[in-house]
Amino acid sequence: MTTFDPMSVTMAAERLGLSRRGVLSMIERGKFEHIVKSPGITGSYMLSAAEVEEHAAARSARNEAKPV
Numbered sequence: 001m002t003t004f005d006p007m008s009v010t011m012a013a014e015r016l017g018l019s020r021r022g023v024l025s026m027i028e029r030g031k032f033e034h035i036v037k038s039p040g041i042t043g044s045y046m047l048s049a050a051e052v053e054e055h056a057a058a059r060s061a062r063n064e065a066k067p068v
Helices: 009-016 020-028 049-065
Strands: 006-008 035-037 045-048
Touching: 006 009, 006 049, 009 020, 009 045, 009 049, 020 045, 045 049
Parallel strands: none
Antiparallel strands: 006 045, 035 045
């Protein structure tokens, strides 16, 4: 059984080098599979830390592959 290690949108944004809005946009586009949202209209999102790390590694690999 996999455990859910939560990470806030703010922490995910810092890890990914994005704004909070950028992470929220990724959520809206379905880029994260494991999300928990607090109840209510303004409820916050918690993301899987492991999934955020996967996205960070993929972004890093893409950035390293870009020609200078």
